[in-house]
Amino acid sequence: MTTDPQILVQAICTLACYSYLIKENFAYRIAEYTLVALYTSYQITRLFHSFIKPYWQNYAIGEKQYYFILMGALGLLLYTRYAPPQYRWLARYPIALSVGWGLGGAIARSPRPVFTQLMDVMRPLNTANNVLFFVFFMAVMSYFFFTTGKESKFIQGSGRLGRYIMMIGFGTAFGNTVQGRISLFLNRLSFLLTDWLGISI
Amino acid sequence: MKREVPLVLTFLMTLLRFLFEMINPLLNYEISEGVMLFSRISFSVTFMYCMGLFMGLINLTRVHGNTIKRRREHWIYSVWLLIVLYGYAILGLFFGGLESEAFNWIYDAVIVPLDSTMFSMLAFFIASAAYRAFKVRNVESLLMMVVAFIVMLGNVSLGNAIWGSESWLGGFSGIKDWLLAIPNAASQRAIGIGVFLGAYAAILRVALGLEKRYLGGTDW
CATH class of the missing domain: 1.20.58 (Methane Monooxygenase Hydroxylase; Chain G, domain 1)
Structure with a gap:
């Protein structure tokens, strides 16, 4: 049996998950809640270090593209969903901008693979x-x-x-x-x- | 102001992106040496919605904070979840980030095996659900079960040992390949085209402001 602590933790996690196959129990629930918590934190860290930090440093500060500051402030409006009801509508602005940008891409790009497949059908x-x-x-x-x-x-x-x-x-x-x-x-x-x-x- | 302006903004952004995608000189337009206008707008929109990254943290805190406050069933697990959530987020955000040794150690030791094991457990759930749901009652369910059986045998060496790929029809492996390439591909394409038409209609409804639910409730 290995003495490597990382493999030991991996084995405990694996066994904790599989213990659910016998019956729902303490070990499985801990594993389940741990995964939810760690995965959320991991994604927050990844997004922060891959987008927020480099975009801020490179474009807003480095290249002096000040509209990034405006877009960042618009992004912060998303948190008005947690504000009193009279301010919550402000969250619709960043949602509208990002949904619109995504839709434009989808309208232009999504038919391309489907038409390629359709062409292949007509053999x-x-x-x-x-x-x-x-x-x-x-x-x-x-x-x-x-x-x-x-x-x-x-x-x-x-x-x-x-x-x-x-x-x-x-x-x-x-x-x-x-x-x-x-x-x-x-x-x-x-x-x-x-x-x-x-x-x- | 509260609903109409966001709807107009959605339409304008859709139009702008569509024009960028369809007009090549616009897509390749440079605002300065090597800096494309399209990529800058795209990055700034990404930057904008990435600002909402803490919403997951806030939502989990609200849900589990309520569970703890009201002492609901299993509240002790919620305490554990919040400790792990904030501990790992602080480690990632303030102590070295994605290059931090401790951060990556936890990722490899806990997230990778838990994620992989959770997915592997679906094999047991699928098997038990299939046993209950897919009793052979008619031609359709018989076809589905026989095909699933052939595909599984065609993928493993046991299938090759029973009916080898050198023998008639290429054995289980040959039949599996044919099933995947002809009836499966034909049906997936037809379904895919139907799904695409439905999705495209839904996209156009949102872009034209006929569908408004993505903007949230009507009471605010």
């Missing part, structure tokens, strides 16, 4: 796989045609095929997710056996 129908891909795609799309679905027998049948294809898609996603989690579990198990207990596997 030349020269192989069985390409034909199947196109048929499956159209079948899944037709599942969401709610306007004509009830009247048309063709759309009904195609929608049913679309439902089967979607279940295949969900099955692959489910299988991959389960395996992803199991590989994480094996990683923790390997850590406990090899790094902590020193058993070679």
Whole structure:
């Protein structure tokens, strides 16, 4: 067994988490609350040292871009949400500016990958796989045609095929997710056996 | 003033960013040697919303402070949470930050294993939920379970030992690859396009001021 204090703490944290599989208990709750607290503090520290501090030093002070001071003051208005009700509306200004900036980017950029995917769907129908891909795609799309679905027998049948294809898609996603989690579990198990207990596997 | 001005601001900022993204000379416009106007506006907006980084700290303090004050069930854990929260934040903000040895030691010793173990526990929850929810009742659930089984076998060496990739249809691995590349990709694309259209409509509603909930309550 290792005497490295860091590995010891890692092992205690891992075991505390897994103790939940038997029953909810003191060790698990401490682990859960610790993770929430540490992660929040970690993100605050990361944002502060990666954005606030360098942007302030480099742009507001270094390059004398004084509008950074104005933007910082606008950002501080976010905290008026904790002020008495008559001042809370001030928080809407920084929210509006950042949401607007994000939306403009989303309107311009978000269609690009979707259109690239749509172009790839329209493959030349020269192989069985390409034909199947196109048929499956159209079948899944037709599942969401709610306007004509009830009247048309063709759309009904195609929608049913679309439902089967979607279940295949969900099955692959489910299988991959389960395996992803199991590989994480094996990683923790390997850590406990090899790094902590020193058993070679 | 309280709602109308922010709505107009949202629209104007949306328009400004959209124009930057769509008009190339504007995107590459330099206010001075090597300093792009777009990047400066982008950085200043990032700087603005990063100023709200302490809101998480304040919210956690309010929620758990209330729990402690009212002596609600499990209040003692809230005391622990606040001690850890403030202790680690002070260590990170005032004693060396991301390069601090103590800060990184705690990150590697506690956050990494807890995070990884919490996610790995989902394997057990998924398995137990799947056992209850995915009983084979119809063709759809049968398809889903069979496909999930094939994908899992196709990913591991046990599947290769039962039905190897050199044999007919490329074994479990070959079928898994086909399932991922054809029916899965086709269905994901169709769903993705539907999701995109819905999301895009929602984005346009917010930009045009038809959707106002992101600005918060109507009582202030």
